[in-house]
Amino acid sequence: MKYLLGAIGLWAALAGAARADTILFVGNSFTFGELATAKHYHARDVHDLNPPNGRNQTIGGVPAIFKEFTKEANLSYDVSLETEGGKGLDYHYTQKLPVLDKAWDVVVLQSYSTLDENNPGDPTLLTEYTRKFDTTLHARNPNVKIYLNATWSRADLTYPADTPWNGKPITQMALDLAAGYEAARKASPGITGVVPVGQAWNRAFAVGFADPNPYDGITAGQVNLWADDNYHASDFGYYLEALMIFGKVTGLDPLSLGPGERVARDFGFLRAQTTTLQQIAHDELAAQK
Numbered sequence: 181m182k183y184l185l186g187a188i189g190l191w192a193a194l195a196g197a198a199r200a201d202t203i204l205f206v207g208n209s210f211t212f213g214e215l216a217t218a219k220h221y222h223a224r225d226v227h228d229l230n231p232p233n234g235r236n237q238t239i240g241g242v243p244a245i246f247k248e249f250t251k252e253a254n255l256s257y258d259v260s261l262e263t264e265g266g267k268g269l270d271y272h273y274t275q276k277l278p279v280l281d282k283a284w285d286v287v288v289l290q291s292y293s294t295l296d297e298n299n300p301g302d303p304t305l306l307t308e309y310t311r312k313f314d315t316t317l318h319a320r321n322p323n324v325k326i327y328l329n330a331t332w333s334r335a336d337l338t339y340p341a342d343t344p345w346n347g348k349p350i351t352q353m354a355l356d357l358a359a360g361y362e363a364a365r366k367a368s369p370g371i372t373g374v375v376p377v378g379q380a381w382n383r384a385f386a387v388g389f390a391d392p393n394p395y396d397g398i399t400a401g402q403v404n405l406w407a408d409d410n411y412h413a414s415d416f417g418y419y420l421e422a423l424m425i426f427g428k429v430t431g432l433d434p435l436s437l438g439p440g441e442r443v444a445r446d447f448g449f450l451r452a453q454t455t456t457l458q459q460i461a462h463d464e465l466a467a468q469k
Contacts, residue, residue, distance in 0.1 A: 199256075200256040200257055200258040201255075201256065201257050201258070201285040201286060202257075202258045202260070202283075202284050202285045202286070203243075203246075203257050203258070203259050203260070203284065203285065203286040203287070203288070203429070204260045204261070204262070204280065204282075204284045204286070204287045204288070205241075205242065205243040205246075205259070205260070205261040205262070205263070205287075205288045205290075206261075206262050206263070206269070206272050206276075206280065206287065206288070206289050206290065206313075207261075207263050207288075207289070207290030207291075207329065208263055208264060208265050208266060208267050208268075208290065208292070208293075209263070209265040209266065209412060210242075210290060210293060210329075210331050210412065210413065210421075211241055211242050211243070211261065211263050211290050211329075212239045212241035212242070212261065212263040212265075213239075213240070213241035213242060213413070213418050214265065214407070214412045215407035215408065215409060215412045215413075215414075216407060216412070216413060216414055216415045216417075216418055217415050217446075217447055218240070218241055218242065218244075218245060218413075218415055218418040218419070218447075219239065219240065219241055220238050220239070220240055221240040221241070221244050221245060221443070221446070222240045222244040222245075222247065222248060223237075223238045223239055223240040223244060225240070225244055225247045225248070225259070226239075226240060226243045226244045226247055226259040226260065226261055227258075227259065227260040227261070228260075228261055228262075228263075229260055229261065229262040229276075229279045229280070230262065230263070230264075239261065239263065241261065241263070241418070242418055242421055242422045242425065243259050243260075243261040244259070245418065245419065245422035245443050246259065246422050246425055246426055246429075247259045248442060248443050249422065249423075249426045249437060249441075249443070250426070250430065252437060252441065252442060253430065253432055253436065253437070255430060255432075257286075262276055262279060262280060264276075266292075266297075267292065268291040268292035268295075268296070268297065268305065268306070268309070269289055269291040269292075269305075269306060269309035269310065269313065270291075270305055270308075270309045272309075273309050273312050273313060273316075277316070280316075281316055281317075281320060282320055283320040283321040283324070284317065284320070284321060284324055285321070285323075285324060285325070286324070286325045286326075286327070286429055287313070287317055287324060287325070287326045287327070288326075288327045288328075288329055288375070288425060288429070289310065289313060289326065289327070289328050289329065290328075290329035290331060291305075291306050291309070291328075292306075293331055293334060293411075294334075294337070294344065294357075295357060295360045300337070300344040300345075301344065301353075301356050301357075301360065302360075303359075303360030303361070303363045303364055306360055306361065306364045307363060307364040307367045307368075310328065310364040310365070310367070310368050310371065311364075311367060311368045313326065314326060314368040314369075314370040314371055315370075317370075318370050325372040325429075326370060326371050326372055327371070327372055327373055327374065327375050327425070327428060327429060328361045328364060328365055328371060328373075328374045328375065329361075329374075329375045329377060329421075329425065330354075330357050330358045330360075330361040330362075330374050330375060330376055330377055330378050330379070331354075331357055331377055331378050331421075332353075332354050332357075332377060332378040332381040332405070332413070332417065332421075333345070333350050333351060333352070333353035333354040333357075333378060333381065333382075334353060334410070334411050335350065335393070335394050335395065335406055335410035335411070336409065336410040336411045337353065337411075338350050338352075338353060339393065339395045339410075350385065350392045350393065351382040351385065351392075353378070354378025354379055354381060354382050355378075355379070355382070357378050358374065358376055358378055358379055361374045362374055373428060375424050375425050375428045376424065376464055376465075376468055377420070377421045377424045377425075379464055379468075380420055380421075380423075380424050380460055380461055380464040381405055381417065381420065383460050383463060383464050384405060384420065384457075384460050387456075387460065388402065389402065389403065389453075389456050389457075389460065390402055390403050390404070390405045390416070391403070391404055394406050394410050395410070403416045403453065404416070405417035405420065415447045415449075416449070416453070416457065419443065419444065419447065419449070419457055420457050420460065420461060422443075423437075423457060423458060423461035424461050424464065424465065426461075427461055427462070427465045428465065433462055434458040434461040434462050434465070435455075435458045435459060435462045437458060438458075439451040439452075439454050439455045440454075441454055441458075444457070
């Protein structure tokens with residue numbers, strides 16, 4: 181009998197080890213990769229939770245890039261996403277909760293690009309709905325890890341006149357967003373952490389890898405992290421976002437993916453560009469510890 185019990189225990193351990201961790205991405209166009217190759221990248225590898233006839237059934241985006249990273253790192257994640265352009269966490273909670281209210285292992289939450297569409301920079305709404313997601317998701321799985329995705333500065337809200345961050349450095353909006361997400365984290369003790377994506381963009385500007393002002397042309401030898409609308413990200417920007425989430429969620433060093441990383445190769449990055457993006461993510465994650 182003891183051998184039978186031992187065999188059962190070994191089988192259970194192996195079965196548990198083989199189970200993929202479930203991860204849910206909740207967000208908007210900054211999550212699904214609008215205006216970039218990333219939007220439709222490897223959509224078959226992720227589960228889109230929007231209705232079968234919805235417009236987002238070919239979406240891969242940042243979740244699919246994350247999935248590819250984990251495959252390369254020999255990790256097993258079952259990746260789902262629920263996204264809607266131009267929406268914050270309040271929308272997802274009030275309109276999409278029936279498909280989100282499950283026992284996930286990991287959840288990444290990304291809200292509106294200015295924190296609040298009507299009150300740019302104000303974290304009040306974000307804080308309220310972060311708390312609601314915290315309570316709901318932990319009721320389903322007390323061990324769920326919830327991360328908040330603090331996004332980047334919008335050039336279109338910084339350089340043109342009569343925009344919320346006009347007259348301030350391009351880095352300031354990302355810092356304000358990070359502060360708002362940090363305030364939301366502190367107000368909800370169940371939140372595991374904040375992914376400092378916008379601050380990684382700031383670091384890319386600081387080291388001279390990315391041009392901080394797309395309105396005056398892109399400097400030779402630098403890349404544009406924004407798409408042509410100076411609002412959404414380019415493939416470089418979404419790749420950096422995915423690197424930051426990968427490092428934060430898995431605890432692995434983004435540099436471990438190496439210069440030959442498959443997504444970067446598919447996007448047509450130079451090996452040196454790939455290494456620099458991974459180094460930026462590594463450095464920003466290290467700076468946050």
